[in-house]
Amino acid sequence: MPALNLKSDLANSDDLTTLMAGIGRRARAAARQMALAPAQTKDVALRTIAERLRASREVILRENARDVAAAKAAGQTQALIDRLTLDEKRLEGIAAAVEKIGALPDPVGRQLAAIERPNGLLIERVAVPLGVIGVIFESRPNVTADAGALCLKAGNAAILRAGSDSHRSAVAIAQAMSEGLAAAGLPADAIQIVPTRDRAAVGAMLAGLNGCVDVIVPRGGRGLVERVQSEARVPVFAHLDGICHVYVHGQADLDMARTVLLNSKMRRTGICGAAETLLVDQACAETHLAPLVTALLDAGCAVRGDAAVQAVDARVSAASEADWRTEYLDAVISARVVDGLDAAIDHIETNGSHHTDAIITANAEAAARFLAEVDSAIVTHNASTQFADGGEFGFGAEIGIATGRMHARGPVGVEQLTTFKYRVHGNGQTRPV
Amino acid sequence: MPALNLKSDLANSDDLTTLMAGIGRRARAAARQMALAPAQTKDVALRTIAERLRASREVILRENARDVAAAKAAGQTQALIDRLTLDEKRLEGIAAAVEKIGALPDPVGRQLAAIERPNGLLIERVAVPLGVIGVIFESRPNVTADAGALCLKAGNAAILRAGSDSHRSAVAIAQAMSEGLAAAGLPADAIQIVPTRDRAAVGAMLAGLNGCVDVIVPRGGRGLVERVQSEARVPVFAHLDGICHVYVHGQADLDMARTVLLNSKMRRTGICGAAETLLVDQACAETHLAPLVTALLDAGCAVRGDAAVQAVDARVSAASEADWRTEYLDAVISARVVDGLDAAIDHIETNGSHHTDAIITANAEAAARFLAEVDSAIVTHNASTQFADGGEFGFGAEIGIATGRMHARGPVGVEQLTTFKYRVHGNGQTRPV
Numbered sequence: 045m046p047a048l049n050l051k052s053d054l055a056n057s058d059d060l061t062t063l064m065a066g067i068g069r070r071a072r073a074a075a076r077q078m079a080l081a082p083a084q085t086k087d088v089a090l091r092t093i094a095e096r097l098r099a100s101r102e103v104i105l106r107e108n109a110r111d112v113a114a115a116k117a118a119g120q121t122q123a124l125i126d127r128l129t130l131d132e133k134r135l136e137g138i139a140a141a142v143e144k145i146g147a148l149p150d151p152v153g154r155q156l157a158a159i160e161r162p163n164g165l166l167i168e169r170v171a172v173p174l175g176v177i178g179v180i181f182e183s184r185p186n187v188t189a190d191a192g193a194l195c196l197k198a199g200n201a202a203i204l205r206a207g208s209d210s211h212r213s214a215v216a217i218a219q220a221m222s223e224g225l226a227a228a229g230l231p232a233d234a235i236q237i238v239p240t241r242d243r244a245a246v247g248a249m250l251a252g253l254n255g256c257v258d259v260i261v262p263r264g265g266r267g268l269v270e271r272v273q274s275e276a277r278v279p280v281f282a283h284l285d286g287i288c289h290v291y292v293h294g295q296a297d298l299d300m301a302r303t304v305l306l307n308s309k310m311r312r313t314g315i316c317g318a319a320e321t322l323l324v325d326q327a328c329a330e331t332h333l334a335p336l337v338t339a340l341l342d343a344g345c346a347v348r349g350d351a352a353v354q355a356v357d358a359r360v361s362a363a364s365e366a367d368w369r370t371e372y373l374d375a376v377i378s379a380r381v382v383d384g385l386d387a388a389i390d391h392i393e394t395n396g397s398h399h400t401d402a403i404i405t406a407n408a409e410a411a412a413r414f415l416a417e418v419d420s421a422i423v424t425h426n427a428s429t430q431f432a433d434g435g436e437f438g439f440g441a442e443i444g445i446a447t448g449r450m451h452a453r454g455p456v457g458v459e460q461l462t463t464f465k466y467r468v469h470g471n472g473q474t475r476p477v
Numbered sequence: 478m479p480a481l482n483l484k485s486d487l488a489n490s491d492d493l494t495t496l497m498a499g500i501g502r503r504a505r506a507a508a509r510q511m512a513l514a515p516a517q518t519k520d521v522a523l524r525t526i527a528e529r530l531r532a533s534r535e536v537i538l539r540e541n542a543r544d545v546a547a548a549k550a551a552g553q554t555q556a557l558i559d560r561l562t563l564d565e566k567r568l569e570g571i572a573a574a575v576e577k578i579g580a581l582p583d584p585v586g587r588q589l590a591a592i593e594r595p596n597g598l599l600i601e602r603v604a605v606p607l608g609v610i611g612v613i614f615e616s617r618p619n620v621t622a623d624a625g626a627l628c629l630k631a632g633n634a635a636i637l638r639a640g641s642d643s644h645r646s647a648v649a650i651a652q653a654m655s656e657g658l659a660a661a662g663l664p665a666d667a668i669q670i671v672p673t674r675d676r677a678a679v680g681a682m683l684a685g686l687n688g689c690v691d692v693i694v695p696r697g698g699r700g701l702v703e704r705v706q707s708e709a710r711v712p713v714f715a716h717l718d719g720i721c722h723v724y725v726h727g728q729a730d731l732d733m734a735r736t737v738l739l740n741s742k743m744r745r746t747g748i749c750g751a752a753e754t755l756l757v758d759q760a761c762a763e764t765h766l767a768p769l770v771t772a773l774l775d776a777g778c779a780v781r782g783d784a785a786v787q788a789v790d791a792r793v794s795a796a797s798e799a800d801w802r803t804e805y806l807d808a809v810i811s812a813r814v815v816d817g818l819d820a821a822i823d824h825i826e827t828n829g830s831h832h833t834d835a836i837i838t839a840n841a842e843a844a845a846r847f848l849a850e851v852d853s854a855i856v857t858h859n860a861s862t863q864f865a866d867g868g869e870f871g872f873g874a875e876i877g878i879a880t881g882r883m884h885a886r887g888p889v890g891v892e893q894l895t896t897f898k899y900r901v902h903g904n905g906q907t908r909p910v
Contacts, residue, residue: 469857473859
């Protein structure tokens with residue numbers, strides 16, 4: 045493996061502008077080649093990338109150790125250092141994930157619609173790659189491989205920008221990926237990593253690199269997503285918050301409600317699909333509220349409630365107005381009693397983030413209304429909110445979850461990294477005057 | 478019919494901000510109701526709107542006459558006055574178009590995908606309305622009814638902003654539409670027209686009205702589209718240029734090439750799907766170039782060509798570099814000889830606008846490569862570029878043609894005015910740890 049070409053930070057902003065414009069141009073040129081790559085070639089490339097990641101184990105772990113040492117020296121939190129650290133097992137997991145993406149069906153070239161016209165024209169709507177995808181992430185170096193592989197599978201070029209903390213690890217991983225692309229006869233520039241830590245590089249990507257970026261995917265905390273959403277001049281696939289609700293309807297089975305609620309809140313508390321608010325219907329509060337709240341408390345979850353919830357247990361603290369709009373990402377839940385389905389939907393529409401919301405009920409009509417009227421990317425009936433995940437949806441992998449309304453919504457898998465074109469097949473047809 | 482409430486221009490920018498914020502809020506509230514409206518109710522509303530447009534003939538034509546008189550007094554071009562002018566026949570056409578949109582299948586609620594998971598979850602991807610659509614148009618008053626009806630059919634709320642010239646006509650049409658909505662039990666605010674001519678209203682819409690606009694559709698000339706694309710902070714469905722090509726491949730049938738070329742260029746010269754450049758392959762130039770160029774000239778089309786094209790006929794003038802990137806929207810075409818399929822594709826990718834491009838050939842392999850490699854919203858084989866139209870695609874109607882890559886591409890019909898959500902049906906499933 046050649047020496048890593050880790051450029052030092054740039055001397056001035058002209059250099060940065062030139063650097064980023066060049067990355068954009070090369071990405072656009074690579075995207076044109078990638079769009080025409082046969083499925084088999086892309087899959088060979090992904091398998092080769094997995095092999096290169098394994099073969100580059102020593103370099104990647106060495107660079108990662110330098111990232112980790114620098115993060116420790118900088119006094120970063122233990123949580124960040126955990127996210128940052130790679131070991132042999134995690135690296136094998138990264139390589140295996142790339143192979144798994146290679147084994148997915150090719151999303152490019154699918155016929156999405158076929159229209160036969162009375163004049164004999166056959167019009168096909170066919171899936172084609174989106175183009176150039178900019179991915180901006182923070183401390184998890186595995187995003188380099190995951191995101192790069194997903195973009196590649198869908199025939200796109202990727203421009204990856206790692207956080208300062210994971211920069212060396214990400215560069216080492218991206219280099220193995222470019223080598224794998226080249227070995228399969230595909231353009232090495234289909235996966236490029238921004239080689240500088242200069243924060244202005246993010247601004248350049250958000251401005252679209254002179255039309256050379258088609259969409260931006262931020263992967264990281266709220267601060268990053270907020271900056272990207274407010275500054276980007278190109279479309280963004282993202283979610284800012286995951287304020288997910290579990291609504292226990294008056295006709296909910298208590299055991300099911302308890303099981304689904306505990307899973308929605310406590311399976312993992314730090315993911316975007318974790319429940320943050322429990323709504324219990326007045327109609328079943330007498331029988332269901334105390335067992336549900338007690339189960340949460342006993343599982344180690346702090347509960348902030350309205351007066352009725354506080355009355356259940358002395359361990360419940362009072363919820364403030366802000367609690368209904370807070371994503372705790374921790375073992376904390378807000379809880380209240382609502383007076384019927386309409387009140388539940390109204391609470392969710394007023395306070396939620398259009399991510400994932402669940403109803404627990406044995407009443408099919410109430411479930412149908414909830415699924416229709418709650419305007420979230422994912423609505424579930426008698427199922428945990430933690431199913432909000434591309435893998436759980438059968439997409440094989442996801443680049444993130446989007447709460448926007450355009451193009452992609454919910455888990456963003458390889459299909460959502462494509463767009464379409466129309467192919468019109470004729471035999472000399474002209475349009476009548 | 479009540480008196481028209483035509484507000485005069487506003488005293489100051491605070492008034493405008495308040496006015497526009499209120500329009501946004503009412504649109505968002507109306508969109509929530511519209512999203513749940515049954516197909517039948519929407520269709521009743523569209524039929525009622527058509528009736529109201531006919532019943533309001535006198536008011537609409539009177540307001541239109543005032544617009545026309547003002548445009549004439551302001552010295553506007555005859556072309557603009559033609560676009561602006563309504564008469565009984567045109568108004569009947571507008572009403573009939575609304576009825577036709579009502580008769581289309583409902584795009585909301587379609588099951589786009591169904592995924593059965595091994596754990597028993599059934600996950601549906603279901604079409605839902607986009608939300609609030611802002612439509613900014615210029616002098617054609619019929620856009621009020623067309624665009625409003627398409628948004629309504631897809632369960633959206635529309636905020637319509639007419640050009641200064643068509644303002645009175647548009648307000649009269651929009652009022653008839655709001656009355657039709659209300660008569661069918663739907664929110665009158667689902668179709669709102671901006672009641673002021675103040676140009677700052679456009680800026681407010683492009684800024685997204687505090688999150689109350691989901692997408693902007695500009696309908697008008699290049700200046701409008703350019704401003705919208707550069708200023709909008711929300712997604713835009715539009716095309717800036719329609720620089721469409723007809724490439725006559727070496728194995729093209731001459732008669733078919735001539736027929737399709739003449740139709741692509743001359744059927745109507747002012748529409749975005751009209752051809753602007755002819756590419757003739759070197760391999761058939763000796764036999765095909767002169768007849769094709771002569772046919773264009775004889776049909777009244779000015780031809781600007783390279784040396785080979787100029788050699789055909791003294792009437793051909795020299796093409797400049799700028800000609801290859803010019804949308805004439807007139808009886809003018811640029812023409813050149815290209816050396817093979819790759820050169821043709823390269824010319825189109827370098828100079829085109831990703832709108833609609835055609836290949837004429839009897840060679841299936843060349844056609845397949847052209848359809849795959851030309852990165853345009855619509856690519857046709859042996860068919861006129863003027864088929865670039867939602868009606869011709871069987872969509873019933875279109876709100877415009879998009880050359881962006883996100884969400885909608887090509888003709889934007891009612892289906893493209895929807896997005897989707899995921900409905901997850903379970904029986905108590907939880908996600909394994």
